[in-house]
Each structure stands twice: as C-alpha cells, then as structure tokens.
Amino acid sequence: MVEQIESLVAFTFDGLRVESVRIADGWHESVPAEHFGTAALASFSEQFLTATRLGGAEAAGTGRLRIPPSAANDLGARAADLAEQAWALLADATRLLEQGPPEEPETAQFHDIARHVVVETRDGQLVDIAVNPTLLAADPLRIEEALLSALNQYLDATPPDTPTGRLGVLHREHRLLAEAINEYRERP
Numbered sequence: 001m002v003e004q005i006e007s008l009v010a011f012t013f014d015g016l017r018v019e020s021v022r023i024a025d026g027w028h029e030s031v032p033a034e035h036f037g038t039a040a041l042a043s044f045s046e047q048f049l050t051a052t053r054l055g056g057a058e059a060a061g062t063g064r065l066r067i068p069p070s071a072a073n074d075l076g077a078r079a080a081d082l083a084e085q086a087w088a089l090l091a092d093a094t095r096l097l098e099q100g101p102p103e104e105p106e107t108a109q110f111h112d113i114a115r116h117v118v119v120e121t122r123d124g125q126l127v128d129i130a131v132n133p134t135l136l137a138a139d140p141l142r143i144e145e146a147l148l149s150a151l152n153q154y155l156d157a158t159p160p161d162t163p164t165g166r167l168g169v170l171h172r173e174h175r176l177l178a179e180a181i182n183e184y185r186e187r188p
C-alpha cells in the first residue's frame with residue numbers, strides 16, 4: 001500500500017514571496033513525474049491561500065493587553081485602516097466576479113534560467129506549473145530551486161493593485177499590527 005503524503009510540495013512564505021520549497025520524499029510513489037506540476041500547483045495554491053489568510057498564525061497572542069493611551073490611538077487607527085482596506089478588496093473582488101472573465105485573457109510565463117520549471121498565468125492568476133519530468137526524477141533539489149525561482153518571479157510581477165497583490169499587502173500589514181499589539185501583552 002502506498003503511504004499518503006500530507007503535501008507533495010511544502011512551501012514556506014514570507015509575505016508574497018516563497019521562502020523555501022521542499023519536495024516530499026517518496027513523491028514519485030504518489031504521482032507520476034509527468035503530472036508533478038499539476039500536483040505542485042495544487043499544493044502551492046492551497047498553501048499560499050493559507051499563508052496569506054488574514055488572522056492566521058500571526059493572530060494576537062494570549063495574555064492581558066496593557067496598551068498605553070499614547071499607543072492606543074495609533075494602533076486603533078492602523079486596525080481601522082486595515083479593516084477598511086479589507087472591505088474595499090472584498091468589494092472589488094465581488095465586482096470582478098460579477099463582471100465575468102475578459103474576452104481575451106492576458107497570459108504570461110515565468111521560469112527559472114534553464115526552463116526546468118515554467119509557471120503560466122492567465123489574467124494574473126496562476127493556472128499551470130510545468131516541470132521537467134526527467135530532471136525531477138534525477139535531481140529533485142534542482143527542481144526545488146527552479147520552483148522557488150519561477151514562483152517568485154511570478155509573485156514579484158504581481159502588480160500591487162491586483163487582488164493578489166493587495167492581499168499580500170494586507171497580510172503584511174496585519175502581521176505587523178499583530179506584532180505591535182503583542183508588544184503590549186503581559187507575559188505569563
């Protein structure tokens with residue numbers, strides 16, 4: 001019986017950048033090399049959404065808050081601004097969904113120098129990851145590096161005024177606000 005792999009490819013993120021990529025040992029027992037890119041796309045999409053979800057691991061810690069009045073106004077204003085930006089992003093995303101897709105989608109490709117990994121986008125959204133199956137079978141570490149390079153090129157090219165770019169900005173601001181608030185928590 002083939003053991004189930006929790007995640008074929010593990011990605012770690014720092015805001016809107018991929019920090020590291022790790023292909024699971026035994027990946028070849030779960031998926032043929034020709035279909036690895038599709039599985040990597042599914043893993044990336046799921047993990048990216050989890051990493052950029054507001055209220056994730058960076059949520060406020062435990063312990064009683066003791067925020068001095070001098071800092072309370074600033075933190076409150078930052079929290080209100082963050083909420084306003086989140087609602088605006090949600091409204092814009094709703095409008096985009098109501099409009100439907102454009103007639104002629106804009107496509108782009110991002111890849112590592114040797115083109116071992118090619119990331120394809122349509123209208124700024126990641127739609128495909130193609131991986132060289134021969135190199136994957138021979139040298140998964142090079143594929144990890146190639147995935148890191150191609151995906152970061154895609155993320156770096158994401159304009160900050162797109163929903164994905166704005167979500168990344170909100171994620172960073174949320175993390176910074178949570179860290180600032182946690183500075184005023186009593187430690188047990």
